[in-house]
Amino acid sequence: MNHLQLWVPASVLWVLGSVVGVLVLATAIVAWMRRGDGAGRHTELAARVKSWWVLVAIFALAISFRRGIAIAFFALLSFLALKEYLSLIPTRRADRRVLFWAYLCVPLQYLWIWQQWYNMFLIFIPVWAFLFIAMRMVLRGETRDFLRAAGTIHWGLMTMVFGLSHLAWLLLLPGNAPVAAHGAALLLFVVLLTELNDVLQYVWGRTLGRHPIIPSVSPNKTAEGLLGGALSTTLVSVALAPLLTPLTRSDAIAAGLMIGFGGFIGDVTISALKRDIGVKDSGAIIPGHGGILDRIDSLLFTAPLFFHFLMYFYF
Amino acid sequence: MGGLLRLLFYGVIVRGVVLVVLGLNVRHRERLPTRGPAILAANHNSHLDAMALISLLPLRLLPRVRPVAAADYFLRNRWLAWFALKVVGIVPLNRQRQHEREDLLAPVAAALERGDILIFFPEGSRGEPEQLAEFKSGLARIAERRPDVPVIPIYTYGLGRALPRGEWLLVPFFVDIFVGQALPFEGDRAAYMQRYRDAMAALAREEQRADWD
Numbered sequence: 001m002n003h004l005q006l007w008v009p010a011s012v013l014w015v016l017g018s019v020v021g022v023l024v025l026a027t028a029i030v031a032w033m034r035r036g037d038g039a040g041r042h043t044e045l046a047a048r049v050k051s052w053w054v055l056v057a058i059f060a061l062a063i064s065f066r067r068g069i070a071i072a073f074f075a076l077l078s079f080l081a082l083k084e085y086l087s088l089i090p091t092r093r094a095d096r097r098v099l100f101w102a103y104l105c106v107p108l109q110y111l112w113i114w115q116q117w118y119n120m121f122l123i124f125i126p127v128w129a130f131l132f133i134a135m136r137m138v139l140r141g142e143t144r145d146f147l148r149a150a151g152t153i154h155w156g157l158m159t160m161v162f163g164l165s166h167l168a169w170l171l172l173l174p175g176n177a178p179v180a181a182h183g184a185a186l187l188l189f190v191v192l193l194t195e196l197n198d199v200l201q202y203v204w205g206r207t208l209g210r211h212p213i214i215p216s217v218s219p220n221k222t223a224e225g226l227l228g229g230a231l232s233t234t235l236v237s238v239a240l241a242p243l244l245t246p247l248t249r250s251d252a253i254a255a256g257l258m259i260g261f262g263g264f265i266g267d268v269t270i271s272a273l274k275r276d277i278g279v280k281d282s283g284a285i286i287p288g289h290g291g292i293l294d295r296i297d298s299l300l301f302t303a304p305l306f307f308h309f310l311m312y313f314y315f
Numbered sequence: 316m317g318g319l320l321r322l323l324f325y326g327v328i329v330r331g332v333v334l335v336v337l338g339l340n341v342r343h344r345e346r347l348p349t350r351g352p353a354i355l356a357a358n359h360n361s362h363l364d365a366m367a368l369i370s371l372l373p374l375r376l377l378p379r380v381r382p383v384a385a386a387d388y389f390l391r392n393r394w395l396a397w398f399a400l401k402v403v404g405i406v407p408l409n410r411q412r413q414h415e416r417e418d419l420l421a422p423v424a425a426a427l428e429r430g431d432i433l434i435f436f437p438e439g440s441r442g443e444p445e446q447l448a449e450f451k452s453g454l455a456r457i458a459e460r461r462p463d464v465p466v467i468p469i470y471t472y473g474l475g476r477a478l479p480r481g482e483w484l485l486v487p488f489f490v491d492i493f494v495g496q497a498l499p500f501e502g503d504r505a506a507y508m509q510r511y512r513d514a515m516a517a518l519a520r521e522e523q524r525a526d527w528d
Contacts, residue, residue, distance in 0.1 A: 088525075279525075
């Protein structure tokens with residue numbers, strides 16, 4: 001059974017176990033809301049909770065066994081997110097091959113992570129892919145909508161590949177740094193807080209929300225939802241930080257606020273993108289949630305933010 | 316032997332490419348037929364069209380599912396003909412009459428007689444990517460001959476981006492597949508084709524698509 005050994009520490013398993021507990025509770029609450037005549041109501045909520053079970057199971061399986069499997073999982077997630085993004089936006093016929101190169105950036109970016117090549121991980125998309133894609137596009141010779149196409153392709157690479165891949169680099173920590181930490185625990189910390197923040201902002205907004213905060217982008221987002229969500233996320237951050245991270249109390253507060261507000265900005269950024277394109281959901285792959293981008297929108301901001309916060313102060 | 320090759324081809328290779336490399340976003344899947352005979356009538360932009368549509372149906376129906384394809388294109392040499400007939404399993408159709416009294420639709424009628432589920436592209440050829448070409452009246456002629464066979468309009472979007480005509484490099488994109496309601500034959504052929512066009516246009520409108528002006 002040696003090959004099935006878990007590489008994650010017990011703290012990660014305890015926190016994952018608590019997440020399952022929360023899901024059991026949520027499932028019970030939804031079942032209670034739909035009791036009797038309510039059976040036909042809240043179908044989307046029920047689908048959403050059901051999908052959370054699947055998402056949590058996939059995530060737990062992906063991170064628990066080996067670092068390599070976890071890195072491969074995030075490479076696949078980047079590929080799916082980039083594919084969803086490129087399928088959503090208008091693309092030029094002339095750029096078909098360019099898009100192929102853009103896809104090729106996904107395995108390369110995660111290869112650098114697997115090789116622990118930090119400098120390449122940092123500059124590959126912002127420098128090498130940036131220059132190469134531009135060159136490949138201009139050699140094709142089509143100038144109509146050139147800037148729009150170049151801009152949208154780079155934006156997709158920066159968010160879906162570069163941004164998301166920060167989660168995978170967390171898995172390599174602490175590396176040689178003299179800090180007691182485990183990569184999978186750090187990863188779980190930022191992903192759990194980000195997703196929890198989404199849920200908490202939704203719940204606070206639905207129950208107490210009065211003042212729309214950015215109605216032209218997302219009419220359902222309220223100041224109460226943002227503040228309630230960010231503050232309760234910060235409380236959870238303070239509670240979980242000693243278990244999963246080396247963060248001090250004050251740094252845990254800072255990280256919680258950063259994830260709370262950063263997650264909100266990620267969420268409304270993808271909302272703005274969808275509104276610009278004219279779609280409601282980015283896809284239909286996750287029942288009750290929509291597409292992959294609808295689920296990872298907040299992570300696109302919180303992952304690099306939390307990563308560089310950690311790197312600056314701890315590693 | 317042919318059946319096993321076909322199962323490997325569609326069950327492993329085609330499904331792998333269609334579900335992992337591309338990814339399908341299917342609406343109204345419940346409108347798909349559960350047994351033959353039936354006709355799935357879709358727009359045609361890519362060689363992948365038939366592959367994606369066949370992946371929608373359960374493997375248990377695979378021996379019954381056949382794309383109707385141009386004989387002059389797919390039977391143009393021995394190797395391609397073997398692959399098209401034995402592995403892809405096409406029903407070959409002549410697009411031009413060889414002699415005056417040839418019944419071009421006879422192979423299609425015979426396949427329906429056997430209870431096959433046919434993938435049919437009324438446009439006749441793949442045309443420009445993501446553009447609808449004129450639908451030919453072949454579909455109405457079949458529907459008129461076999462009014463008991465359900466004809467299901469299906470609108471696909473994205474396959475012409477993934478692998479357009481004249482390209483060999485497959486670029487991943489999510490593909491939309493919107494299944495319409497069966498269109499029974501009524502009135503004359505022209506009216507039938509008009510209803511088919513309307514049904515396809517309605518399916519296309521189910522999703523807004525961004526485009527640069």
